[in-house]
Amino acid sequence: MSSRAIAVRGVAKSFAETHVLNSVTFDVKTGTWATILGPSGCGKTTLLRILTGLLDPDAGDVVVGFAPGLTGCAAYLPQRDTLLPWRTALDNATLASEIEGRPRAEARAEAVELFAHFGLAGFEDRFPSQLSGGMRQRLSLIRTFLARRDVLLLDEPLGALDPLTRATLQDWLLLVWTEFRKTILLVTHDVEEALLLSDRVLVMTERPASIALDTPVELRRPRDRASADLAAEKGKLLQMLLGGGR
Amino acid sequence: MKRLTDVAAPVALLVLLLAIWEGATWLLDVPHYILPAPSRIAGTFISHFPSLFHHAVATLAEIVLGLLLGGLGGFALAVAVFYSPVLERALYPLIVASQMIPVFAIAPLLIVWMGYGLWPKATVAALIGFFPIVVNASDGLRSPSEESVELFRSLGATRRQIFTKLRFPASLPTLFAGMKVAVTLCVVGATIGEWVGAHRGLGYLMLQSNALLRVDLVFAAILMLSILGLLLFGAVRIIERRALRWRDIS
Numbered sequence: 001m002s003s004r005a006i007a008v009r010g011v012a013k014s015f016a017e018t019h020v021l022n023s024v025t026f027d028v029k030t031g032t033w034a035t036i037l038g039p040s041g042c043g044k045t046t047l048l049r050i051l052t053g054l055l056d057p058d059a060g061d062v063v064v065g066f067a068p069g070l071t072g073c074a075a076y077l078p079q080r081d082t083l084l085p086w087r088t089a090l091d092n093a094t095l096a097s098e099i100e101g102r103p104r105a106e107a108r109a110e111a112v113e114l115f116a117h118f119g120l121a122g123f124e125d126r127f128p129s130q131l132s133g134g135m136r137q138r139l140s141l142i143r144t145f146l147a148r149r150d151v152l153l154l155d156e157p158l159g160a161l162d163p164l165t166r167a168t169l170q171d172w173l174l175l176v177w178t179e180f181r182k183t184i185l186l187v188t189h190d191v192e193e194a195l196l197l198s199d200r201v202l203v204m205t206e207r208p209a210s211i212a213l214d215t216p217v218e219l220r221r222p223r224d225r226a227s228a229d230l231a232a233e234k235g236k237l238l239q240m241l242l243g244g245g246r
Numbered sequence: 247m248k249r250l251t252d253v254a255a256p257v258a259l260l261v262l263l264l265a266i267w268e269g270a271t272w273l274l275d276v277p278h279y280i281l282p283a284p285s286r287i288a289g290t291f292i293s294h295f296p297s298l299f300h301h302a303v304a305t306l307a308e309i310v311l312g313l314l315l316g317g318l319g320g321f322a323l324a325v326a327v328f329y330s331p332v333l334e335r336a337l338y339p340l341i342v343a344s345q346m347i348p349v350f351a352i353a354p355l356l357i358v359w360m361g362y363g364l365w366p367k368a369t370v371a372a373l374i375g376f377f378p379i380v381v382n383a384s385d386g387l388r389s390p391s392e393e394s395v396e397l398f399r400s401l402g403a404t405r406r407q408i409f410t411k412l413r414f415p416a417s418l419p420t421l422f423a424g425m426k427v428a429v430t431l432c433v434v435g436a437t438i439g440e441w442v443g444a445h446r447g448l449g450y451l452m453l454q455s456n457a458l459l460r461v462d463l464v465f466a467a468i469l470m471l472s473i474l475g476l477l478l479f480g481a482v483r484i485i486e487r488r489a490l491r492w493r494d495i496s
Binding site: 049052053054074075076078079080082084085086087095096098099100127129130147 | 391393394396397398399400401402403407411412415416418490492493495
């Protein structure tokens with residue numbers, strides 16, 4: 001349990017004139033949930049794309065899973081909706097296995113089980129345009145899970161949702177994580193979300209970004225949104241963000 | 247209720263225009279070899295239907311073949327141009343320039359090269375029809391977002407899989423939009439091809455009838471050609487609905 005699922009060492013990245021990542025270093029232990037907090041446009045997405053293998057860093061090393069810097073070690077959920085509108089919910093969910101060339105029947109059976117498990121039963125044959133925002137996001141997450149990777153990289157998966165749906169999905173994500181014990185690296189700008197869900201919070205500075213703060217979340221699970229402890233932690237974290245963010 | 251007005255409005259307008267036409271030829275006593283009344287054209291259409299049908303079959307074959315050639319060629323060009331920036335720079339100006347050349351100028355050459363049969367007409371149709379398909383298919387192939395492409399790459403998809411599972415299905419809506427334009431252009435193209443040299447087809451029939459001052463038969467052929475065009479357009483729409491079932495549901 002103490003082995004590292006993600007190791008990032010001195011990663012730097014620039015695009016033309018823009019120096020996006022300065023020197024980013026952190027680890028994520030296997031089976032734990034780490035969350036990256038940071039101002040918008042600070043390079044969080046760039047970092048995730050490097051971890052996915054879509055981008056090469058200018059400097060530094062990245063290890064995800066066991067192979068260094070290989071595409072396909074982590075399941076990546078991009079920020080924007082990437083469900084394919086011409087595929088049914090079930091066909092969207094099984095995209096990863098289809099690309100891998102796994103037997104179709106097996107992949108579908110597995111997906112149907114997850115649909116039932118996660119409240120999308122009966123919606124297998126719907127098209128994404130027929131689903132609500134929350135359901136679409138849940139479907140995107142099921143698709144990410146079905147990629148069968150040990151590491152999940154989630155780029156603000158709940159960012160565009162209304163507060164109620166968001167809260168429901170936070171609980172749901174926790175449930176899924178508790179059950180499957182994947183390593184999750186979540187990117188968000190919501191402090192409460194970070195505290196509610198993760199084992200550790202990493203705070204990124206503005207561009208050129210580095211990790212300004214790397215702190216464990218000491219709150220005992222299951223956590224309560226309304227608890228005073230969480231509010232106190234949130235206050236502390238916000239103060240650090242405002243004070244020492246730069 | 248909406249459906250009823252959808253059908254009723256164009257029909258009412260058509261009936262009104264035909265009534266004015268009929269009344270005008272009768273009132274002004276226009277000779278039928280200058281402008282026949284709609285009733286006369288209808289009569290000719292019915293009495294000459296076997297002949298019209300015989301010619302329509304030939305024209306239909308030219309249009310369908312032209313559409314297939316133009317469609318496949320246009321789509322292949324769009325794919326080539328999409329994947330090769332060099333080809334894009336080399337081909338795009340030529341593709342656009344090809345549309346500036348009047349087809350009437352090429353059609354006689356095609357007769358010289360290919361003879362009197364089906365092929366020169368289908369080629370003329372394809373030459374006009376491929377352009378909207380190239381333009382629309384190119385747009386469609388480019389339509390998937392950067393995030394979607396990255397999602398596929400993060401799942402380890404090959405270039406081929408990104409094409410077959412992402413870019414190709416994403417290009418279908420615009421491809422069909424191009425096909426619908428191409429159908430109407432192919433009808434015109436096939437007719438032009440027949441005008442230049444043919445022994446069968448609605449365009450050939452129009453030319454022959456015109457020379458004999460059978461203006462009623464010219465109009466009957468035009469009517470048959472319009473019906474053909476509408477049927478083909480409808481066929482493309484049916485295929486489009488089938489293929490893009492996900493778009494109609496919401």
